[in-house]
Amino acid sequence: MIVSNLSVISCRRANNALCLSAVEGHLEASSPYSTLSPTGHLLVAMSLGFIGTFGFLNNLLVLVLFCRYKVLRSPINFLLVNICLSDLLVCVLGTPFSFAASTQGRWLIGDSGCVWYGFVNSLLGEWNLIYTYCIITFCYGFACMKV
Known part of the structure; x- marks a missing residue:
């Protein structure tokens, strides 16, 4: 109709x-x-579970290696750690909400949870990545000009 x-x-x-x-x-x-x-919904839940679990573990591994080995502590690597930490926080504070919603087939935590989910993914995800990538590009651009 x-x-x-x-x-x-x-x-x-x-x-x-x-x-x-x-x-x-x-x-x-x-x-x-x-x-x-x-x-x-089941396929989305499985994908989000995989992304959340392996994203958390891999980012935690990078942070542990960065803290353990002092040779990795350079200005550019600090920016990469910033990306890693932000991704870890998205995996902890954002992905579980969408995973739970996908397992039940509906949004579970209401309007305020929706605002929280959008805030976490926007602040820690897109905005942090955009600014950090811009800074990394800027730093590498100046490093290439000095050569």
């Missing part, structure tokens, strides 16, 4: 309960958020 915007507007103006329920039911059925099957 195809519902045009014009018919939705006219239904809302008429305030016809039967018409509105048919239109809203159609809009909910055609929502992109309801298209994942239980198998799809």
